[in-house]
Amino acid sequence: xxxxxxxxxxxxxxxxxxxxxYDVEVLEGEVVLDVxxxxxAEQDTDLAVRWNCKAGKCGxxxxxxxxxxxxxxxxxxxxFDETETITVTxxxxxxxxxxxxTDVSFNYEKAREVPAFKGPEGLKxxxxxxxxxxxxxSQEFRKCIECFxxxxxxxxxRDHEENKxxxxxxxxxMRVTELDMHPLDTEDRxxxxxxxxxxxxxxxxxxxxEVCPEHIKITDNALIPLKERVADVKYDPIRWLGSKIRxxxxx
Amino acid sequence: MSDIERYSFDVVVIGAGGxxxxxxxxxxxxxxxxxVMSKSLFGKxxxxxxxxxxxxxxxxxxxNDGWSVHFRDTxxxxxFLNQYRMAELHAKEAPERVWELETYGALFxxxxxxxxxxxxxxxxxxxxxxxxxxxTGLEMIRTLQQxxxxxxxxxxxxxxxxEAGIRVFAECSVTEIFMHGEGDDRRAAGVLxxxxxxxxxxxxxxxxxxIATGGIGKSFKVTSNSWEYTGDxxxxxxxxxxxLINMEFVQFHPTGMVWPPSxxxxxxxxxxRGDGGVLTNxxxxxxxxxxxxxxxxxxxxxxxxxxxxxYTDPDNNKRPPELLPRDEVARAIxxxxxxxxxxxxxxxxxxxxKRLPADVIKAKLxxxxxxxxxxxxxxxxxxxxEVGPTCHYVMGGVxxxxxxxxxxxxxxxxAAGEAGGGLHGSNRLxxxxxxxxxxxxxxxxxxxxxxxxxxxxxxxxxxxxxxEIAAASAWALEPFDASRDENPFTIQAELQMIxxxxxGIIRDGDEMRDALAKIDALKPRIARAKAxxxxxxNPGWHLALDLPKQILVSECIARAALTREESRGGHTRNxxxxxxxxxxxxxxxxxxxxxxxxxxKKALPSIPxxxxxxxxxxxxSKYMTTEELNAVGMA
Numbered sequence: 001x002x003x004x005x006x007x008x009x010x011x012x013x014x015x016x017x018x019x020x021x022y023d024v025e026v027l028e029g030e031v032v033l034d035v036x037x038x039x040x041a042e043q044d045t046d047l048a049v050r051w052n053c054k055a056g057k058c059g060x061x062x063x064x065x066x067x068x069x070x071x072x073x074x075x076x077x078x079x080f081d082e083t084e085t086i087t088v089t090x091x092x093x094x095x096x097x098x099x100x101x102t103d104v105s106f107n108y109e110k111a112r113e114v115p116a117f118k119g120p121e122g123l124k125x126x127x128x129x130x131x132x133x134x135x136x137x138s139q140e141f142r143k144c145i146e147c148f149x150x151x152x153x154x155x156x157x158r159d160h161e162e163n164k165x166x167x168x169x170x171x172x173x174m175r176v177t178e179l180d181m182h183p184l185d186t187e188d189r190x191x192x193x194x195x196x197x198x199x200x201x202x203x204x205x206x207x208x209x210e211v212c213p214e215h216i217k218i219t220d221n222a223l224i225p226l227k228e229r230v231a232d233v234k235y236d237p238i239r240w241l242g243s244k245i246r247x248x249x250x251x
Numbered sequence: 252m253s254d255i256e257r258y259s260f261d262v263v264v265i266g267a268g269g270x271x272x273x274x275x276x277x278x279x280x281x282x283x284x285x286x287v288m289s290k291s292l293f294g295k296x297x298x299x300x301x302x303x304x305x306x307x308x309x310x311x312x313x314x315n316d317g318w319s320v321h322f323r324d325t326x327x328x329x330x331f332l333n334q335y336r337m338a339e340l341h342a343k344e345a346p347e348r349v350w351e352l353e354t355y356g357a358l359f360x361x362x363x364x365x366x367x368x369x370x371x372x373x374x375x376x377x378x379x380x381x382x383x384x385x386x387t388g389l390e391m392i393r394t395l396q397q398x399x400x401x402x403x404x405x406x407x408x409x410x411x412x413x414e415a416g417i418r419v420f421a422e423c424s425v426t427e428i429f430m431h432g433e434g435d436d437r438r439a440a441g442v443l444x445x446x447x448x449x450x451x452x453x454x455x456x457x458x459x460x461x462i463a464t465g466g467i468g469k470s471f472k473v474t475s476n477s478w479e480y481t482g483d484x485x486x487x488x489x490x491x492x493x494x495l496i497n498m499e500f501v502q503f504h505p506t507g508m509v510w511p512p513s514x515x516x517x518x519x520x521x522x523x524r525g526d527g528g529v530l531t532n533x534x535x536x537x538x539x540x541x542x543x544x545x546x547x548x549x550x551x552x553x554x555x556x557x558x559x560x561x562y563t564d565p566d567n568n569k570r571p572p573e574l575l576p577r578d579e580v581a582r583a584i585x586x587x588x589x590x591x592x593x594x595x596x597x598x599x600x601x602x603x604x605k606r607l608p609a610d611v612i613k614a615k616l617x618x619x620x621x622x623x624x625x626x627x628x629x630x631x632x633x634x635x636x637e638v639g640p641t642c643h644y645v646m647g648g649v650x651x652x653x654x655x656x657x658x659x660x661x662x663x664x665x666a667a668g669e670a671g672g673g674l675h676g677s678n679r680l681x682x683x684x685x686x687x688x689x690x691x692x693x694x695x696x697x698x699x700x701x702x703x704x705x706x707x708x709x710x711x712x713x714x715x716x717x718x719e720i721a722a723a724s725a726w727a728l729e730p731f732d733a734s735r736d737e738n739p740f741t742i743q744a745e746l747q748m749i750x751x752x753x754x755g756i757i758r759d760g761d762e763m764r765d766a767l768a769k770i771d772a773l774k775p776r777i778a779r780a781k782a783x784x785x786x787x788x789n790p791g792w793h794l795a796l797d798l799p800k801q802i803l804v805s806e807c808i809a810r811a812a813l814t815r816e817e818s819r820g821g822h823t824r825n826x827x828x829x830x831x832x833x834x835x836x837x838x839x840x841x842x843x844x845x846x847x848x849x850x851x852k853k854a855l856p857s858i859p860x861x862x863x864x865x866x867x868x869x870x871x872s873k874y875m876t877t878e879e880l881n882a883v884g885m886a
């Protein structure tokens with residue numbers, strides 16, 4: 001039931017490094033993470049790999065397998081040909097710490113710029129009332145396991161390091177939509193999404209949706225609706241007129 | 252000491268799961284500065300794996316529920332070995348803690364009238380678990396993570412720095428808790444940790460330390476727990492002079508995946524049974540009807556017809572035996588497999604496909620559907636799952652004061668969540684873990700904050716010395732010594748096999764003595780565990796540092812299990828198969844005496860009259876001796 005596979009792993013610190021070849025046993029039903037662990041236990045105990053739950057629930061083991069952004073724990077070995085060399089490299093959009101581990105702190109820093117949930121004044125704990133149909137929209141986005149594969153894949157970040165200053169990436173923008181669609185949230189983050197988080201950099205190529213291991217429809221259900229909401233406010237002719245009159249009045 | 256980063260905080264919380272984050276929130280809201288130490292990235296802690304829900308008697312679905320019913324269920328589930336005061340506080344405070352999560356932004360599933368929906372679970376008399384599909388743990392950790400961010404945003408506004416009040420040290424593992432002073436003056440002083448990415452050390456002065464490090468499940472081969480569960484906090488509590496109780500009680504969740512081998516042990520949520528799933532053997536029989544123990548006969552259905560009616564009419568029918576407490580179901584599955592009535596891969600069948608329509612299964616159990624589809628090629632809307640017991644949770648934990656969570660006999664050190672002991676007695680009910688984290692995480696944070704004010708006023712907040720930091724960091728670098736020659740991964744795998752095979756779900760005196768001998772033989776090898784390579788993100792080094800702690804808690808489990816000569820909850824012995832009321836009166840307490848493990852019996856506090864009267868005397872007589880019943884006037 002087992003066979004010897006050929007693996008090629010990125011090894012090295014701080015962006016310096018090279019691919020290293022391994023021959024390693026693969027057993028029935030295994031996923032890529034099992035094989036990486038076998039290499040670690042039997043060949044290179046200092047092989048750096050980040051993981052936690054090994055069940056697709058924590059989003060820690062994000063890497064690129066043969067160039068595709070994947071969770072190692074959810075990538076089954078039987079999806080590859082037994083003779084194929086499997087190349088595992090760290091996420092490309094983030095700085096490499098060592099081997100397969102990247103520094104994803106960018107995502108946490110951007111997340112901190114999004115004002116938190118603000119519930120209605122005067123409602124005490126236990127008094128919140130919401131309908132299932134209304135919470136479901138935001139619940140889809142709360143399935144996010146923060147694997148950051150979406151942001152890693154988004155070409156606005158992946159191919160343009162300089163954009164990181166002005167573009168927060170799909171994960172964080174989806175968080176804005178999630179709060180915007182929360183039935184009881186009272187904060188307005190639409191201007192922030194456009195002006196500070198770079199919503200306009202998204203040109204809806206849906207690459208993020210394609211790699212999401214939770215199958216969240218990031219582009220269709222989060223980013224496009226957020227763009228529409230922002231556009232409603234920004235290009236609403238009555239609001240536009242109102243803002244002009246007010247500006248003139250203040251002058 | 253120039254290469255060691257130095258910080259000073261009021262409270263250090265070790266662990267960034269549900270209990271740790273809730274403690275950090277409470278301590279910050281009490282005005283203290285907090286360091287949160289996390290072995291993983293922020294928001295990845297093991298809490299994320301919890302599936303079913305948070306138990307709290309909000310009575311949103313059945314108006315008959317209330318704290319006293321929840322208290323009763325918790326004591327029954329734990330076979331009356333619980334610290335009653337913790338069970339009481341837990342039952343009383345859980346609803347407020349859940350409602351509070353909504354004010355932080357949590358989005359639970361709803362009832363038709365817009366309240367938080369509650370689902371059925373094993374051992375709970377009424378539908379009681381607040382949930383979000385089968386990903387409640389993710390909702391809880393994300394909500395707490397985002398609440399921390401909210402507090403950081405507030406600090407940024409008021410103090411100019413996100414990290415002025417709470418700093419999360421992500422991927423930063425604590426190796427040691429420092430203590431200062433002697434005798435009555437002995438107290439917490441701070442911690443030493445290392446950044447996993449760089450290998451650099453961090454020393455933090457802090458008058459209060461909260462241990463919220465979760466459990467010990469990585470001591471067993473077949474487990475639902477992640478690499479982090481090496482019992483760090485349990486061990487550090489003993490090292491600073493604290494004690495562990497109930498370590499013989501390890502929960503084997505009845506339903507883990509059994510195939511393919513790489514996912515063996517992965518959790519299959521109890522919600523599958525709560526929502527109607529049934530367990531069958533290879534003969535197609537719903538075997539749980541054959542395994543209802545005497546103590547639970549009054550509460551469970553005797554026929555399939557009655558059990559099935561219960562889902563729609565719970566007030567007039569008894570519950571299906573698939574929803575017995577976890578220890579009972581795990582033992583039953585084990586017996587069926589041993590009797591040759593198992594499934595092809597050594598489990599039993601769990602079937603929800605014939606009980607619910609496919610779209611309902613996908614809505615209520617989305618991650619189970621996903622998990623089986625992607626990892627086992629099984630479509631649970633069409634066919635049964637194969638499941639078997641997996642190590643899931645340790646009831647045992649640090650002995651603490653029930654109200655404050657402070658370690659008994661150790662000033663300034665607190666423990667909460669899975670690392671804390673006592674609430675669950677000999678067996679934990681599903682859903683009582685997430686509520687435990689919230690209730691006692693918050694209490695630990697509040698009382699740690701209070702203690703810090705007192706300690707500072709009394710001049711007892713003393714900074715760490717260079718000498719103690721140097722000694723602790725030198726110890727942590729020992730695995731790099733050229734004289735070391737053992738592969739830490741090999742040692743850990745051997746330890747996991749020993750515990751799995753010899754101190755597992757069914758235990759035997761001779762096997763446990765064998766386990767203890769083997770554990771002793773591993774100790775000198777652990778002292779030679781070697782780290783190859785450098786200090787940057789080196790998992791071999793990290794494991795070499797975890798192993799001494801992991802083997803200490805493993806030894807506690809084996810020693811306590813060998814000492815307790817009865818079967819109760821998460822401790823089942825072939826050679827002492829019966830539950831013994833005499834043993835209900837005592838906890839086994841593990842501590843270090845001159846560096847050696849010492850196990851002592853300690854009497855449980857007796858349950859006060861107003862709480863004992865919540866039970867029927869006939870039920871109590873199954874657990875307690877006649878003298879005890881006489882003493883409370885319940886004979």
